[in-house]
Amino acid sequence: MSKSSPKVGFVSLGCPKALVDSERILTQLRSEGYEVSPSYDDADLVVVNTCGFIDSAVQESLDAIGEALAENGKVIVTGCLGKREDQIREVHPSVLKVTGPHAYEEVMGAVHEYLPPKHDPFMDLVPPQGVRLTPRHYAYVKISEGCNHRCTFCIIPSMRGDLASRPIGSVMAEAENLAKAGVKELLIISQDTSAYGVDLKYKLDFWGGRPLKTRMKEMCEALGELGVWVRLHYVYPYPHVDEIIPLMAEGKILPYLDIPFQHGSPSVLARMKRPAHAENTLARIKKWREICPELTIRSTFIVGFPGETEAEFQELLDWLREADLDRVGCFTYSPVEGAKANELADPVPPEIQQERYERFMTLAAEISAARLQKKIGLEMDVIVDDVDLEEGVAIARSKADAPEIDGNVFIDRADLGSIKPGDILRVRITDADEYDLYAE
């Protein structure tokens, strides 16, 4: 980069979907000759990509904008909180521009206005896979924006709009570029991966001259041809997901499903207006495990949703015991401004929410520990995330572990010098605790 390149600082908050938005904006910035500055001092202006999912995320975003204003002074705001411009301007009236989520062109327009580009096509080379914020060996691929559901606790559809799927040709071109650039694991994300293509009526598109339908099964089959790990996030237990399980059993994509069940009581799920809440999910999980015994299911849950009775909470615990899920996260319900659930009767007092959270997590930890114990003695492939030469340990993940949210496999080995992040190693599991495995 030339010394005179305009420099943009970037703060990226929020979920993997927001991270992908950040990557796209950064890719565009780099392709137009902007330099990305790691410090406020050095930057000519700062873009803050915000999150507005829950109140604590709103506060974190407002704080980040405040810090960028104090340290740099020229700030453009984008992302989910950008939908609430009044709220931002009330606290930080001097921000230059506020745009909403996935508003790449608007963000770039604002950057051009306040910091015109100096483009040098011979200098400003952007790698074909774009600029990534994840380590080199894994990458998120966002297949759609928005959501057609209207869960009562969620305001994402009001911020990101209805489902808008990317045509399968575009998804596959990105995935193929990433695989060619050395990425070993693709994490497929969206708000509802099982709904992929519904909005496009499963439109026919082309990848490498080959016709493919814009649909979940066809996408999984095509991704399975790339020779890298493919992990599915945000899937709902609809009947057509049954078609994906054989691909997992055959090793085409990872035997892993991230399904945000959120609850196990039908009455609570109905009040939440959850997708597929009328499905018999326990029967479905049982059938999936018959077809693919190594299937890992990770999920998240909300306890203390308005009106949740002790009996409904018990139903959730019974459901969890029966479902025997591998990986589970849990939140106590917290009202989000603008969510329909705020109008529901009988909010659960915070001390009962906390007590239920602890009971839920105790059971989840027991289940996770028991499932991990069964892996002792097994041989399996793991992907290395990090090598800690000082501690003499390599930190890896098995096919059952997504980065950031699941557990690790710690490998004790004398010849760590020959191992690097992204390597896939065959190991033997020697020990397990509640969430992690140990291997040689």
Ligand code: SF4
């Ligand atoms: S499925 Fe429900 S929780 Fe998820 S984004 Fe859509 S409305 Fe929100």
